[in-house]
Structure formats: structure tokens, C-alpha cells
Amino acid sequence: MSTIAGPVPAHALRGPSLPALRLTMLGSGTSTGVPVIGCDCAVCRSEDPRNRRMRPGLRLEVAGGSMIIDTSPDFREQALRFGIDKVDAVLYTHSHADHVFGLDDLRIFNFRQRGSIPCFGSAETMGRMRQIFTYVFEGGQEGGGKPRLELNAVRAPFDLLGERVVPVPVGHGEMEVFGFRVGRFACVTDVNFISEESFDLLAGVELLVLSALRYRPHPTHFSLAESIAVAQRIGARRTLLTHIAHDIDHGRLLLDLPPGIELGHDGLVATVD
Numbered sequence: 001m002s003t004i005a006g007p008v009p010a011h012a013l014r015g016p017s018l019p020a021l022r023l024t025m026l027g028s029g030t031s032t033g034v035p036v037i038g039c040d041c042a043v044c045r046s047e048d049p050r051n052r053r054m055r056p057g058l059r060l061e062v063a064g065g066s067m068i069i070d071t072s073p074d075f076r077e078q079a080l081r082f083g084i085d086k087v088d089a090v091l092y093t094h095s096h097a098d099h100v101f102g103l104d105d106l107r108i109f110n111f112r113q114r115g116s117i118p119c120f121g122s123a124e125t126m127g128r129m130r131q132i133f134t135y136v137f138e139g140g141q142e143g144g145g146k147p148r149l150e151l152n153a154v155r156a157p158f159d160l161l162g163e164r165v166v167p168v169p170v171g172h173g174e175m176e177v178f179g180f181r182v183g184r185f186a187c188v189t190d191v192n193f194i195s196e197e198s199f200d201l202l203a204g205v206e207l208l209v210l211s212a213l214r215y216r217p218h219p220t221h222f223s224l225a226e227s228i229a230v231a232q233r234i235g236a237r238r239t240l241l242t243h244i245a246h247d248i249d250h251g252r253l254l255l256d257l258p259p260g261i262e263l264g265h266d267g268l269v270a271t272v273d
């Protein structure tokens with residue numbers, strides 16, 4: 001079941017029926033967010049809270065800790081709204097602004113946790129982050145309130161917080177982006193091409209988060225129809241669509257999706273047992 005979740009007390013995560021992985025969708029919107037600034041379309045004016053979409057991000061809670069996938073410009077608001085009190089690691093899909101511009105707000109977790117936070121992504125993404133956030137990764141301003149982050153360029157599967165994390169390279173226009181698989185969960189966002197090798201890496205996933213931008217085709221993102229076809233090929237028990245633009249009305253579309261495929265929304269919680 002999907003719910004709009006508020007902060008969840010830590011004790012709720014313990015106990016005999018602990019899920020293997022608990023996902024919170026921090027943001028379900030495309031790069032503009034929804035509502036779009038200055039837009040008076042029906043979705044942007046909608047009072048359905050599921051049509052209010054922050055920029056994309058996920059929290060994954062596993063037995064070994066809590067990881068975030070992407071720090072959007074809305075990361076601070078997401079952390080407050082969904083009760084993020086700990087960030088043990090961050091996985092970066094790519095360096096577009098809607099996925100990284102909340103990076104500076106990670107510093108509060110440095111203060112709270114008294115340590116640096118490991119971040120993972122492709123060599124290209126890590127290189128771009130060094131350019132975009134020069135002030136963070138250059139020396140100087142020590143003790144001046146900068147985030148303390150360790151950038152790790154990865155390509156092969158690696159172990160993190162007791163889980164095997166598998167980078168899944170996919171195409172986003174001209175750019176290569178990483179999806180990530182963690183056990184029987186995977187997330188693939190900002191994608192318009194998946195190779196046969198990467199489909200193989202996604203085989204057997206039970207819970208999938210997949211981007212689906214809008215009804216019309218787009219040069220760097222799967223449209224809704226393309227995402228549905230890809231979701232059906234991957235065949236997860238449950239697929240949650242994300243990175244959604246303002247032409248998709250949550251309530252209206254929900255009725256038309258095939259079984260096992262749902263529109264995500266901010267605050268949606270799902271588990272893998």
C-alpha cells in the first residue's frame with residue numbers, strides 16, 4: 001500500500017518483521033518540480049497532494065543503515081518532511097542539477113554523525129561533481145561549514161552497508177547514467193536507452209523505480225508508453241514510476257496503468273521483504 005508518510009519513529013523500523021529494504025520516494029517530479037513556476041494548468045493547480053512533486057530522490061533503509069539516491073535541490077525539504085535523521089552514504093545517478101543541487105545540505109549530517117559521508121557514482125559523474133562544487137572539493141575554508149564528502153568512482157558491483165550495490169549503466173540522450181540495484185530492488189531514472197547487458201543486471205528485481213516523464217516522446221527520457229513497455233519487460237512485482245512532469249494527473253492516470261505499475265508520489269513508502 002502506498003501512503004503519504006510523515007517522519008517514522010526509529011522503533012518502527014525494529015522488530016521481528018523487519019523488511020530487507022525500505023524505500024521512501026523523496027521526490028517524484030521532473031527537473032522543474034510540479035507545480036511548474038508560473039503555470040496554471042490543471043495539474044499545477046490541482047489540490048491532490050500527489051500532484052505536488054519535488055525533484056527526484058530516494059531513501060533506502062537497509063539493516064546496515066540509510067542511503068540516499070541523489071540530493072535534489074529539494075533535499076532539505078525532503079529531509080525535514082520525511083524525517084531523515086541519518087545519511088550513511090549517497091549514490092549519484094548523474095550530475096544534472098535536479099539530482100545534485102541539494103548536496104550542500106548533506107553537511108548537517110556531517111555535524112550530526114561526526115564524520116564524512118561516502119558518495120558513489122561513475123567516474124564521469126564524480127568528475128562533474130568536483131567541477132560543479134569546486135568550493136567543496138578544493139582545499140581551504142576548513143571548519144567553515146562545508147560538507148565533508150568522499151567521492152568514490154565505481155563501475156563494478158561493490159559492498160555498502162552490508163548490501164551488494166550493482167551500478168546499471170543506461171543511456172540518457174548522449175549521457176551515460178547509472179541506475180542502481182540493491183538486492184531485489186532497483187532504481188533507473190533519467191533514461192531513454194537500456195542495453196541488453198543492463199537488462200540482464202535488472203533481471204529478477206521485485207521492486208523497481210523507473211522514470212516516466214510525460215505522454216509525448218522526449219529526446220533524453222522514456223515517455224510513459226516507453227516506460228510501461230520497459231517495466232513489463234523487466235517484470236518486477238511492483239514498479240513505481242517517477243520523474244513525472246506536469247502533464248500527468250496522478251488521479252486520472254492511476255486508473256489506466258497495467259497491473260503492478262503505479263505512479264509514484266512524494267512520501268510513498270514501499271518495502272522488499
Ligand SMILES: [Zn+2]
Pocket residue numbers: 030031056096098099190243
Ligand atoms: Zn532528472
Ligand SMILES: [Zn+2]
Pocket residue numbers: 035036039040041042043044246
Ligand atoms: Zn502545469
Ligand SMILES: [Zn+2]
Pocket residue numbers: 094096172190
Ligand atoms: Zn538528467
